[in-house]
Amino acid sequence: MKRMMLACWVCLVCVGSHAATAPARIVTLAPHLTEWVYSLDMQANLVGVSAYSDFPAQAGTLPEVADYQGINFKALMALQPDLVLAWQGGNKPQDISRLRALGYPVFVSSPARPADIARELQALAETLGVAHRGKRLAEQFLARLNTLKEQYTRRPLTPVFYYSWTSPLMTVGPGAWANQLLNVCGAQTLFADAPTDYPQVSLQEVLKRQPAVLIAAQAIPPASAAAFWEPHNGVLNAPLIQADPDVLSRFTLRLLPELERVCQAIGSASAEPPAPE
Incomplete structure (x- = not known):
């Protein structure tokens, strides 16, 4: 019973x-x-x-x-x-x-x-x-999320290289949670054509595709994150943003403040310079 x-x-x-x-x-x-x-x-x-x-x-x-x-x-x-x-x-x-x-x-x-x-x-x-x-x-x-979406709605979407690991170099595909977050910010993964959600990619392919923004979802010092890209600054002019991987990967109410920060950083980093008068 x-x-x-x-x-x-x-x-x-x-x-x-x-x-x-x-x-x-x-x-x-x-x-x-x-x-x-x-x-x-x-x-x-x-x-x-x-x-x-x-x-x-x-x-x-x-x-x-x-x-x-x-x-x-x-x-x-x-x-x-x-x-x-x-x-x-x-x-x-x-x-x-x-x-x-x-x-x-x-x-x-x-x-x-x-x-x-x-x-x-x-x-x-x-x-x-x-x-x-x-x-x-x-x-x-939902009210806060919808406000964020409206604020950053844009077409075309800003191409972003989002990664958590550099050895091997791992990113996200179109169906990954992180890409759903990028979409809120008016952006999308640089590898939106990937057949898997978490593909391993080559550094050469990243440089070839020329992302507008780099996002390191890593809990490491900023200098360490920047050091990985420093040798390629001559061919890649993409601002580097760091995101809190613990907060962004959890499905909780704490997500929105961190996502708002990332959206603002993407918006600032990818903004076109004003046209000369």
Whole structure:
């Protein structure tokens, strides 16, 4: 009977219906989901988190039940959660399936575009019984996001070389999360024709394509980022911007202030010089 009741609760979560009562014990399997629980002021119900759940700082004091290798089912089961928040694309599909097979209610997050943050946060709020909080946060996020889009709408899009690694030199393709963010700024990845979302490219090809802006999504000193491009300054005249990789890669409300900064930097860097009088 208990397993049947849990199975019914899973179905309710999957279709986004309102929960009769808020779950008392929540476990999150991705850092952005941990932040969402705090954003909704439901942290008192949070009993376990994933690795790298480091914002806010107090989240790091909670038991860790998952990392890049997968879920520690023994640790998770010991916490007796009545709701597990999972990330489709970040957690292993077989782990999510096993959670459901064990009878745990699972809320699955799978944001693909910035606006999905608002939609999914509101759905989670409804599941947690705090729909009013989620609605308010979602509306504020979308209003700010739409303002940003309107401010930087331009055609053609500014070609940007966005990278996180230099050895090997990795960038993003058209479907990658980072390119969705660039599109908000009126820009797009230099490799919009790439067949994959995270292609490895050659330095020669970057120089050949002549990006208008370089974005280093790296947590390194600015001098170190600039040193990589310095030998090629004679053939590449593209301003270098640094972005916070931790903030931009997480699907949280903290995204917008950093994205606004990046959009402003792209706009300033790619602005055409005034025509001579």
